Amino acid sequence: MTDEIPMVEPNPPGPFLSGPLRFFQTLSEESYLIGNLVQRDIKSRYSRSLIGFGWTFLEPLLLSIVYYALFTILAGRPDQLYPLHVITGVIVWGHFGKSLQASVGSLTKGKNLIKQVYFPREILAISPVLAQFWISCTALLAVIPVMLYLDVRPNAQIFWMIPLGLFLSTILAVGIGMLVAPLNAISEDVQHLFRFIVRAGFFVSPVMWTYEMAASRASGGWLDAVLLNPMVVPITLVRKGLDGSEFTIPLEFLAYSVIFAFGSLFLGIAVFKKWEAKVVKYL
Amino acid sequence: MNDAIKVENAALQFPRGRGLFGGFKSLLGSKGLPEKNFTALENITLNVHKGEVLGIIGRNGSGKSTLLRLMAGIYQPDKGSVRVRGRTSLLAGVRVGLNEHLSGRENVHLYGSILGHKQEKMDQMMDDIIEFSEIEEFFDQPLRTYSSGMRARLGIAIASAVEPEILLIDEVLGVGDPQFREKSKERILSLVKSTSTVVLVSHSFALMREICDRVAFIHGGKVHYVGDPTECIRAYYELTGKK
Numbered sequence: 029m030t031d032e033i034p035m036v037e038p039n040p041p042g043p044f045l046s047g048p049l050r051f052f053q054t055l056s057e058e059s060y061l062i063g064n065l066v067q068r069d070i071k072s073r074y075s076r077s078l079i080g081f082g083w084t085f086l087e088p089l090l091l092s093i094v095y096y097a098l099f100t101i102l103a104g105r106p107d108q109l110y111p112l113h114v115i116t117g118v119i120v121w122g123h124f125g126k127s128l129q130a131s132v133g134s135l136t137k138g139k140n141l142i143k144q145v146y147f148p149r150e151i152l153a154i155s156p157v158l159a160q161f162w163i164s165c166t167a168l169l170a171v172i173p174v175m176l177y178l179d180v181r182p183n184a185q186i187f188w189m190i191p192l193g194l195f196l197s198t199i200l201a202v203g204i205g206m207l208v209a210p211l212n213a214i215s216e217d218v219q220h221l222f223r224f225i226v227r228a229g230f231f232v233s234p235v236m237w238t239y240e241m242a243a244s245r246a247s248g249g250w251l252d253a254v255l256l257n258p259m260v261v262p263i264t265l266v267r268k269g270l271d272g273s274e275f276t277i278p279l280e281f282l283a284y285s286v287i288f289a290f291g292s293l294f295l296g297i298a299v300f301k302k303w304e305a306k307v308v309k310y311l
Numbered sequence: 312m313n314d315a316i317k318v319e320n321a322a323l324q325f326p327r328g329r330g331l332f333g334g335f336k337s338l339l340g341s342k343g344l345p346e347k348n349f350t351a352l353e354n355i356t357l358n359v360h361k362g363e364v365l366g367i368i369g370r371n372g373s374g375k376s377t378l379l380r381l382m383a384g385i386y387q388p389d390k391g392s393v394r395v396r397g398r399t400s401l402l403a404g405v406r407v408g409l410n411e412h413l414s415g416r417e418n419v420h421l422y423g424s425i426l427g428h429k430q431e432k433m434d435q436m437m438d439d440i441i442e443f444s445e446i447e448e449f450f451d452q453p454l455r456t457y458s459s460g461m462r463a464r465l466g467i468a469i470a471s472a473v474e475p476e477i478l479l480i481d482e483v484l485g486v487g488d489p490q491f492r493e494k495s496k497e498r499i500l501s502l503v504k505s506t507s508t509v510v511l512v513s514h515s516f517a518l519m520r521e522i523c524d525r526v527a528f529i530h531g532g533k534v535h536y537v538g539d540p541t542e543c544i545r546a547y548y549e550l551t552g553k554k
Contacts, residue, residue: 033476035317035394038384061424068421072412075453140407145425146384146399214326214334303338305387309325310334 039146039305047301048294054148061147062155069159084163085170088118092174095236107238112174113267117235119171120263123164124197125226130156131205132222135213135304139311149304150297153206161198168194171270182272189269196289197262203292210303214310233259238267239277258292261285315477315508316359316382320391322532323377324348351377353532354391359477361396364509366523366540368516368547373529375512376403379479382510397476397508400426402499404481406466415450415457415465422469436472443498444468445491460488467495471502478506482513516544 042050055062074080092115099106099114107113134153135142142149168190175182212218232254234242242254254260261282268275275282326334328347351374359365367375380386381393383401408422419440423433441450444464449457457465480499503509503522513519519526519540526543528536528550536546 033397035314035396037392037394038382038399039387041387058424060420060430064417064421064424067417068410068413071417072410075412140404141425143380143385144404144407145401145427147425147427210338211331211335214338215331217331306338307334308386309323 041305042301044298044302047298051150051297051301054150055154058148058151062151062158065151065155066159066162069156070162073159073163081166084167088115088122088167088170091115091118099236109178109180109271112171112178112180112271113238114236115171115174116267116270117233117238117263119164119167120193120197120266121230121233121235121259122167123160123194124201124259124262125229126164127157127160127198127201128205129219129222129226130160131202132208132212133219134205135209135307135311136216136219139213142308142311149308150206150300153209153300154202157198157202157205161194164194168266175270180271182270185272185275186269189265189275193262193265193269196265196285197259199293200258200262200289203289203294203296206296206300207292209300210307213307229257229259233257234263239264243276255281255284258285258288262289313361314358315361315396316357316510317394318355318357318378318382318391319393321352321355321378321381321388321393322350322390323352323381323386323388324350350532352381352388355529355532355534356391357527357534357537359508359510362507363524364503364511364522366519366526366543367510367512367529368514368519368526368543369529370551374532375529376481378529379403379481379510379512382477383479395477398427399477399479400473400475401479402470402473402481403479406462408469409454409462409466411455412453414453415444415446418454418465419469422466423472426470426473428473440465440468440472443472443494460491464491464495467498471495471498473502475506477508477510478502480509480511480513519544 074083077083079086092111095114095118096106096111099110131153134156135149138149138152142152208218208222230236239254239260243251246254255277261277262285264275264277325348326337327349328334333347355374355378357378367378369375377386379401381388382395383399384393384395385401408425409418410421413421416437419437420430420433423436424430441447444450444461444467446457446461446465449461454462454465480503500522503511511519511523523540525538526540527534528543528547530550535550536543
């Protein structure tokens with residue numbers, strides 16, 4: 029006797045390289061669930077505070093004031109556009125760091141849900157990052173008063189540099205996060221290690237400094253080493269998009285950053301899809 | 312035989328340690344030291360026929376819930392295979408999908424989508440859920456203003472508004488006040504009747520005798536007996552002793 033519905037394994041494992049394909053299929057099929065989870069993350073973030081969503085603007089503004097003061101004390105009079113550069117750096121790095129930590133901890137944070145109902149778990153790694161993306165885009169509006177004060181006029185490159193910079197930092201965070209999220213389910217040491225990496229990365233990435241500052245002090249091999257950090261290009265892209273100045277990073281490093289970001293996204297999804305079902309029992 | 316669920320020689324071990332290195336090795340396929348693992352299911356072979364209500368009984372920690380989660384696709388067996396025909400839906404711990412900061416209505420959408428429903432379906436079921444949960448004017452308030460009984464009622468109302476092909480139930484009865492408990496039992500029973508295939512984990516043997524076609528007794532990660540409910544419950548007491 030044949031049946032209309034075939035007998036299948038629930039949540040079947042697939043070949044390694046098919047992971048990314050199934051991932052994008054899931055994203056489009058489960059848009060209702062993803063939308064609800066993103067809404068939950070955004071609404072619950074500030075719901076217990078009076079200032080509420082205002083913190084999105086206040087946090088980068090206040091941080092930038094502190095870094096500006098610190099920089100002035102340590103290094104003397106900075107460049108006139110420095111306040112704009114530092115707030116941009118704070119927002120883009122904050123976006124990357126929070127997105128990365130959210131996707132690294134996605135399986136452990138969602139363990140109660142994972143153990144009670146089956147749904148594609150990559151959604152847990154994606155939805156907090158989408159929520160963070162929305163919050164970071166809003167936070168980026170905090171640069172407007174700084175730009176008005178400094179009388180900075182952006183030009184046409186704002187339309188491609190800002191989206192590209194934000195996009196690259198987002199897929200880089202998702203990729204690395206999904207790559208290690210299964211390991212973090214086995215042992216939360218991974219999460220603590222990544223918290224350290226985000227803190228240390230703050231100093232080796234152009235948040236308090238800019239690419240031009242590095243280029244004026246270092247050259248040759250040292251400057252290449254600085255550019256190996258895949259976050260230099262995204263942050264610099266957003267800065268150039270805002271102040272309209274020329275993008276002076278060599279194009280091969282732009283290509284390197286793009287390939288690095290897409291490569292880690294692809295690898296991260298493939299590894300996550302390969303292992304997520306096996307690590308549920310560690311949760 | 313026309314089976315809805317086929318579990319063949321399924322084994323599942325839970326790791327005791329949290330070692331990153333050992334865990335990583337086992338992901339890569341190494342067996343690991345057996346004494347470092349806890350065996351939850353040793354060798355389970357169990358078929359659930361299409362259209363039957365199968366009960367699962369056993370002592371606490373015998374692996375009943377783990378087996379149910381294996382059927383739902385939450386865990387992957389270490390050995391053997393689990394195959395299902397059609398969409399499964401697991402009713403267990405009905406409050407985990409709810410969020411404090413969202414209103415009752417938003418929670419219906421959130422929890423409903425977690426359970427795998429589409430938006431049109433949830434819009435369609437909204438009135439039914441509002442009526443069943445008896446939350447009334449609180450429905451558009453954030454969940455943090457709810458009493459724990461109200462949360463449980465909302466959870467049950469959403470979770471039981473499903474029409475899966477295979478229904479897996481893990482002890483979800485027994486929340487809220489006596490009136491609501493009675494009402495949710497009725498709801499689950501009517502769900503059991505309208506769903507073709509049901510697997511039910513419960514400690515309520517009276518309920519088992521009443522609604523199950525067959526009962527399986529799980530002990531120490533193995534199936535000890537499958538068959539007639541009364542016989543199975545007798546086998547349970549024979550092995551585990553009275554009290």
